[in-house]
Each structure stands twice: as structure tokens, then as C-alpha cells.
Amino acid sequence: MSTNGTPLLEVTDLVKKFRARQSVLDRVTFRPAQHAVAVDGVSFSVKKGETLGLVGESGSGKTTVARTVMRLIDPDEGSITFDGVDVSGLSRSELQGVRRRMQMVFQDPYSSLNPRMKVGTAIAEPALVHGVVDKAAAPAHVKEMLELVGLPASAGERYPRQLSGGQRQRIAIARALSSRPTVLIADEPVSALDVSVQAQILNLLSRLLDELDLTMVFIAHQLSVVRHISNRVAIMYLGRIVETGPTDQVFDSPQHPYTKALLDSAPHPDPSRRHTRAAVRGDIPSPFDIPSGCRFRTRCAYAVERSETEDPVLQKVGTDHYAACHVLPFRDGAT
């Protein structure tokens, strides 16, 4: 894996807030609108050929990051640089070129494919829109894409409902690759699939990354899946990256208490490694009401006085490994 050179995708201090819907009463009394801070100052970079895994529970902001990077929604603050160009301020037409080279795969292949469109037409569409192929060359292009994802050419004549969930996800990947992108943003691409099919799709993605020299941002809540496919990971909690580093380092010696809690909570398929007590207490706070100081402190067994008053920043804890916590280095059992 080539990890040198300049980053292909760089996100700096990204902020995205969502306004809560107001009732009529709130409006006539001029009550200020509430804001949910979905993404609160997120920075990361992805080098060419690298896969960055973005992990977090619901409300962590991982999907919002993906949608903002794709400019499906506009960021409130911060910049997104793709191949040296700042895309956060580009107009719709200027975005066209960027979109060709950056494509997205979604969680649910049932709703991301048009049910009335033949699979082949759906795959050809992005290539035609972006002028990668002309109409005459489209059938050959579709065949090539189907082959790439391990489906027979005859699948192009079918409708999504005639295919299984795994086959549909293959189609969604073929469609994403159709405009020959260099970056793939995959948002929970295997979460809706059964284990046996999930393994097929993960292996397919690994092969495609290699063959096509793709760069990927892989978003998921399942740690095991992220570990399997990523070179580097970023752990998100309530709109922030709390820890980031090379995959093996983060998983083998987690430095942030939240990362540790997440790893301990994940049910390991080995009955000899059981834990009987829950790894972390409490509920995930609402993004409308983010705790002061360290946002994990309300659930953290290691929180200190400073955690309540001071927002920790990412600091270096190893080679290319950063964590945002006041109690570093992390020691198991410390109180």
C-alpha cells in the first residue's frame, strides 16, 4: 500500500449543524432554534491507495461527514480538498468533474437503485452523464463493470427486485465504479447483508481496491468489518474524531477510553472470551445537548476534573496515532 505522497482527500475542521424543526409556538415567541451539532471540527486526510475506516455509533456524525465530503450537503465551516482543489466552495457545475472521480456506495441497495430501471441502464448512466463512454460503447462498458463485480452480463437485463441483497450491492458498486472514480466513499455498505454475503462483498471491495488502485473512505459501525478492510481508522463520538491511527495500533492498543469501551462492547464470537459486565455505562448523549469539556466524560470511567471543563484536543500518542483525552497515556484499570 502506498502511504507516501500528498493526501488525495483532505478534510479540515469540518462543521455541520442541523437546525431542529420549530413549532409554531416556538416561532411566535421568537424562541431561538436549537441546533444539533452533527459534525464538530473533524479533520482527516486520506492518501492515494489508502482505505480510511470511519467508525462510530449512531449520532457520531460519520454519515454526515460522508455526505458533506460528497457535497450532497453543504458544510457550515471547514474545507474539503480533493486532489489539491478545494471543493467546499465549488458551484454545482464545477462539482461535476469532482463527482466523476469520487463516488459513493450506500447501505441499502434496495433504496439506492431505481426499481423501474434495468440494472444495465443504471450502471451505464453515470458513465454517460460524465462522458466516460458514448452511447455506442455503453453496452460493452456495462458488461465490463458487471464482470468487475463478479456478475454475468445477463444481469444487466434484470430489474433490482429480481436480484438478491448481495447481488444488488454488487450492482450498486458497479454503478459507483462506472464513471471510473479514484475515490470511493462507502457508507455502511455491508451492514444490511447476512454474514455469508457480507464476506463476499468485503472480499470484492478488497480486490477492487487493489486492481483499480482505489482510495476509499469506509464507514461502518461494525469494528470487525472496519478492521478487516482499513489501513487507518478514525473513531468518532458525537461529531468528533476521538482517536485515529494505523488500524492495528488502534485496535491492539487503544488510547482513548471510548475506543476501549467500543472494543470491549463488541460481542466477540468466541465463548471462551466472555465478559459479564457491560463495558460502558449510560446512554449516548443527544447531539442537541453535548456535554461540556470532553464529550465522553458522562460515560467514562476514567474522567478527571479537567474532563468537565476542558475540551481535549488530539495529541500524538504513537507513530501517526492520535487521541483526544486528558488521561493519556491510557492505562487499563487506572481510575
Place this chain on the structure above:
Amino acid sequence: MRDLVTVFPATRGAVVAANYVSFDLRPGETMGLVGESGSGKSVTCRSLLRLVPEPGEIINGSVVFEGKDILELSTRALRSLRGREISMIFQDPLASLNPVYTVGDQISEPLRIHRKMSRRQAREEAVNLLDRVGIPSSRRRLDAYPHELSGGMRQRVMIAIAISCRPKILLADEATTALDVTIQDQILALLLELQRENGMAILLVSHDLGVIAQSCDRVTVMYAGYVVEQASTSALFARPRHPYTVALLKALPELAAERADGRLVPIRGQPPDLATLPPGCPFAPRCEFAEAEDPSRREVSMLLEEVERGHLTACPFHAEVGL
């Protein structure tokens, strides 16, 4: 449960969702029912309380609980059994809680019906139950509506309702699937803690082998409506004896990470179409052991054979099977 058969009539012929399913649930134990979508695990679980959704129908078998066959009970007897002796929690607590009643009302209802408590007694007991399932400021929460609670809190309320009449059996159908991993961990720990306290048996239905490994004493593996393997949890994970179980374990990224090459081994092909199952073993089209030149290898009776004490498998080639 003996020889349960539940079918769903369909235009292309009946779909057999549960095909001669048998297992025992012992007092105080946790039995895992594991399988992928379409395996029949949920239908089996619902059949236990005759809650099979229309147009499904139980056409064979018996479910004997304390000497009586639940499938033969009168509607009245069944009603007094549900929620009192055997209760159930589901994947989506928002769909199973009534949105227009407060949490307190909904916990009180079974207490007043089954345990004949007065309104006030039921309210006091509801506070105790909410405390028991770990809901903070429980007295205030009594007046909350389901939509005001988080997913984890709602599932705790469901559990409070389910254990309110001290059932002997708790059926949990993908009860933690919709929850975040840290919350799932809390809910599983809570269920096992309650079980240690009151000795109820739990039938835990899940697609997640991790959840099963972490919480069950014994496991029943289902595929396309059939039970393919049944064993103690430790035996099943250490030495699976059905090719499907082996394949499922090899497809897990957690276990792949522990193998030298770190490679995921997917199960080839697609999940079965229940309306067009092949004769013999439904897993045969995806199975490496059925692949051998000999076509008779596909003609399998699917009868369970005990290969070791308490370890059953439906595969006649179990001697060749292993991780």
C-alpha cells in the same frame, strides 16, 4: 418443542418456514437460535406463543410447557400464559410499545391483569421494575411517553414489562439488533443478570454469532427452516459439526483476523429461495462437502444425529467437517 412445522402459503406453493424443528429449553438456561435471514428462527420463536403472522400456520408439532401443549390450549388459557408464564421482547421497542400511553401505564397493565394489583400497587411496582432494569430517575420516567426515550431506554422498558410477572421463559427476538454496540452490551448484561436472579429460561434469537457466543449456554443453528446443528455453545464454536456452521464461522471478520492469512472465506452462492428448495439438504448447493462427484451425497435426510453427548448435526458427513 417437538417437530414444529410452520408454513406460509404462497403463490408458488407453500413456504415451509420451520421444518420439523425440535429443541428443549431447560429452566434457567439461555438457548440461542441463530441463522441468517429466511432461516426460520423468528417464525420458530413466534410459534412458541402461537404468534405466527398471517397467513402463516402451524400444521404439525407440539410445544409442551409444564405438561401442557401450548398449541392445543384454548384462547383463554393461551392469553393467561402469554406475558405471565412466557413473555417476549422484540427487535423494535417503538413498534411494540403503545405511543399514546405513558411508560407507567404500560408497565402497570400486566401487573393489574395478571397479578391483580391495585392501581397504586402497580405504580409502585412499576417504579421498582424501572429501577431494576437500570432506568435513571425511574419515578419521573413513569409519566414519559415512549417517543421521549432513547432506543436503549425503550428496550429497557420492554424488558421491565416482560419480566413484570416473573415469567419462567423469556423469548428475545433480535432484541438488541437495532441498538448501538455499547447499548447492546448493556442490555445483554442486564438480561443475564435478571436470569441469574429469577432463574427464567431465555430463548435468544439472533443473527449475530458474537451475541450468541457471549450470552448462550446452548445453541441451535437453523438454515432454510431446518435445524442443522445443536450443541453447547463451547462445543459449537470449538468444533462445529455441520458445514453451514463451519462456513458461517469462517465468514466472520473477527475470526479471520485470528487466522494466519487473515482471509475471509465467504459462503459462495446466494441465500436459499424458500419456495424452490432442492431435495435433500438445502445447504447442498453452497456446500463443499456435497460437491464431491457422488450425486448421492446430496440426498440427505436432514434427521439430526447425535455425534457427541448433546451435540446434534443434520450432516451425515460430519466426520469430515471441521474448522
